[in-house]
Amino acid sequence: MNSVAEMQQQHINRSSGLPLYLQIYELLRRRITSDEWQPGDMLPTETALLEKYDVSRATVRQALDALVQEGLIYRERGRGTFVAHPTVEQGLVRIVSFTEDMRQRGFEPGTEVLSVGLVQASEEQARALQVPVGEELVHIERLRLADNEPMSIEASFLVHRLCPNILSHDYAVLPLRDALENDYGIRMESATQTIRAFNASPRIAQKLGIRKSSAILVIERISRSQYGVPVEFLQVYHRGDRYVLYNELRG
Template identity: 35%
Template structure:
């Protein structure tokens, strides 16, 4: 069990709620690597002593960190720092890069393949373009803290992104590039999640055996002019979670 060398105690004179100050103090330990992935953190009683706050306040902070994907609780064992995990659910429309930064993970992208192809029926339907129109396809390995999270293949109408194929090697955050170079700003997206398996062609890059269960995610992203991206992703099930809150 890891005892931090320095832990900022909440200050009751500050305007921020105590639970928020505690959450930020614990998050800092994770972000600076003092609590590495897999580390068991002190129990609630110890955290109360260390932070000088009540158990209900500690639980509030821990729950927020768990919902953010930074911690995991194991019944009968304790609370541990998660490995790189993307938590999907009710959230704003963001790029993978922004999601990683929200979870205090260093995002990176490895371009596996760039191509120009005629739109097949699936691409044409999703992008609302004529069958056979040219489409730029980017197949990329997405990583958090250097660990593979998933493989994403984005399809974009070449008429809207004329420079993308030539500059594919330089693109890290696709949405940032689209905004800066093509005046494309996403306003909404539709996503479908399915249970699938890792394909043989992706196994080496995603570092899982062929046939391993994984999430398959289909996304159509829109800007003010209509659909601009049709993305198909295979996400590691051990590093990608889907959470929902249900109401009566």
């Protein structure tokens, strides 16, 4: 099953035109995101890496720098380089799945699929995904539970053209991000989102088990692939009485 890790290329290609440090970055990144290397594990030393890939130390460090900047690893002088532990702070800086998010908050996550199907892009959706109005979109609506209590409703819209047949999975179990990456090689690499408060509509209030008109924290997110193409338009309705965002700022 662990096909990504098994198929993993262990060498770099000096004639591919792709910068060496990027190739090394990708190789290391995959080892981390595939969970082959766990949080706290020590990475090979810089010396070991430069020997393995036959590059200079500066090139190895450039690859590691990118991973540090991404928050995936951290360095300790005199000790080594280690896989980072995910932190809550990442909530407003990195794309985090509901499952990860809830685990970090100490809740047991659950999912109930409300509806799945194809729809034609509305004007709002078309604008978000940069496709023509009417383009075929995959629509997945899920109720998200925390410790078996409703926490959020997630409405996801994907460009069907980019991921045909994605509907054959069971999204109560399989994270959407994994399906996109494994089946279509699409990685959600960046996103923009807006956060606002609004009063729950009767339908949303009923699904979330709260009083009509209760305050809802709405997050709308447009995720783009590694090629910069919009892939998903996500609308999340969080219960205002249960869900709090947290982040850190600099002066």
